[in-house]
Amino acid sequence: MASRWIPLESNPEVMNAWASKAGLVTSQDEFTDVYGFDEELLLMVPQPVKAIVLLFPITDRYEAARKAEDEQIHAQGQHPIDQTILWIKQTIGNACGTMGLIHALANSNTTLEPESPLALFIDECKDKTPEERAKLLETTPLFADIHAEAAAAGQTAPPSAEEKVDLHFTCFVQAPSPPAREEGIDVPPEGHRLIELDGRRVGPIDRGVCKDLLRDAMKYIKDNYVQQTKSVQFSILALAPPADF
Numbered sequence: 077m078a079s080r081w082i083p084l085e086s087n088p089e090v091m092n093a094w095a096s097k098a099g100l101v102t103s104q105d106e107f108t109d110v111y112g113f114d115e116e117l118l119l120m121v122p123q124p125v126k127a128i129v130l131l132f133p134i135t136d137r138y139e140a141a142r143k144a145e146d147e148q149i150h151a152q153g154q155h156p157i158d159q160t161i162l163w164i165k166q167t168i169g170n171a172c173g174t175m176g177l178i179h180a181l182a183n184s185n186t187t188l189e190p191e192s193p194l195a196l197f198i199d200e201c202k203d204k205t206p207e208e209r210a211k212l213l214e215t216t217p218l219f220a221d222i223h224a225e226a227a228a229a230g231q232t233a234p235p236s237a238e239e240k241v242d243l244h245f246t247c248f249v250q251a252p253s254p255p256a257r258e259e260g261i262d263v264p265p266e267g268h269r270l271i272e273l274d275g276r277r278v279g280p281i282d283r284g285v286c287k288d289l290l291r292d293a294m295k296y297i298k299d300n301y302v303q304q305t306k307s308v309q310f311s312i313l314a315l316a317p318p319a320d321f
Contacts, residue, residue: 079168079169079214080168080169080170081168081169081170081171081174081220081223081224081227082170082223082224082227083170083172083173083227083243084173084174084223084226084227084245085227085238085246086129086131086173086311086313088106088107088108088313089229090226090227090229090271091107091129091161091173091177091226091313092106092107093225093226093229093303094173094174094177094223094226095107095177095181097193097222097225098131098177098178098181098192098193098194098219098222099188099189099192099193099194100181100186100187100188100189100194101104101186101187101188101189102318103318104186104187104317104318105126105184105186105187105315105316105317105318106315106316106317106318107129107313107314107315108121108122108313108314108316108319109311109312109313109314110128110290110294110312110313110314113294113298113302116156118290118291118294119274121290121316122314122316122317122318122319122320123290123316123317124153124250124289124316124317125289125290125314125315125316126180126184126185126186126289126315126316127179127180127181127183127184127246127247127248127249127314128180128247128248128249128290128293128294128297128312128313128314128315129176129180129246129247129248129288129312129313129314129315130176130245130246130247130248130297130301130310130311130312130313131243131244131245131309131310131311131312132240132243132244132246132301132310133243133244133305133307133309133310134243135304135305135307137304137305137319138301138304138305141304142237142276142277144308145281146277146278147278149278149281150278154281154282155251155253155269155282156169156254157211157251157254157271157279157280157282157283158251158252158253158254158257158258158269158271159254159255159258160251160257160258161183161211161249161251161271161273161278161280162179162182162183162202163179163206163209163273163275164179164200164201164206164209164210164213164275165176165206165207165209165275165280166207166210166274166275166276167210167211167213167214167275168213168214171213171223171275172244172245172246172275172276173223173226173227173245174213174219174222174223174225175245175247175274175275176246176247178191178194178197178213178243178250179247179249179273179275180247180273180315180316181194181249182194182198182201183249183251183271183273184249184256184315186315193216193218193219193222197212197216197219198211200212203259208278210275222296229260243309244274244276245274246273246274247272247273247274248270248271248272248273248283248289248293248296248297249271249273249289250267250268250269250270250271250286250289251268251269251271251273252267252268253261253267253268266285266287268285268287269282269283269284269285269286270282270284270286270289270292270293270296271283271286272285272296275305283296284296290314294312297310297312
């Protein structure tokens with residue numbers, strides 16, 4: 077890792093403070109808690125959901141499965157991924173919170189302030205490789221500053237940058253099967269895919285058909301993250317319009 081940052085707390089206030097400083101118009105969209113998998117709890121989440129950010133525990137079982145899947149994708153490929161997806165390789169320790177937020181905001185239909193740090197960063201990333209994007213993030217001090225300020229604003233005292241933290245952020249977004257978006261083709265709901273974006277992985281990962289981002293992402297998280305461990309150290313945030321209440 078090129079450097080190490082202080083970990084972010086999975087807290088809507090922290091994430092919204094980060095997003096606002098980076099350029100998100102929070103009167104249009106904001107991060108909000110998802111309290112559980114039951115339908116009545118999902119109905120509490122404002123619609124439409126544009127991204128899901130998951131904080132989960134890193135276990136030995138997860139690490140083994142991650143490495144095996146990455147090797148399989150590298151060797152055999154996967155369902156084609158929409159080429160307009162912006163994915164960044166993580167090269168900064170403990171930066172997964174910022175990575176998850178960038179992945180969520182850069183790959184969803186959200187409103188960013190013109191000339192804001194994130195709008196400029198996304199524009200500059202478009203023609204770069206994932207590794208070049210990572211270097212750009214490393215060398216953009218403003219993001220380190222925004223991250224540090226948000227990390228200090230949590231409800232609990234943050235760990236030091238050098239402390240080992242066995243928690244990690246990943247992000248889920250919805251994207252059409254290629255080449256639909258690249259060519260401006262409208263596709264039906266069954267033509268969309270659930271895409272997981274994690275800077276520690278081999279790249280964007282296709283997680284199957286996605287007709288409803290909130291419900292399909294929550295089902296995937298429940299089956300492939302929550303049920304694979306006895307840990308309760310999970311937190312799920314949705315990027316969605318502000319609640320009316």
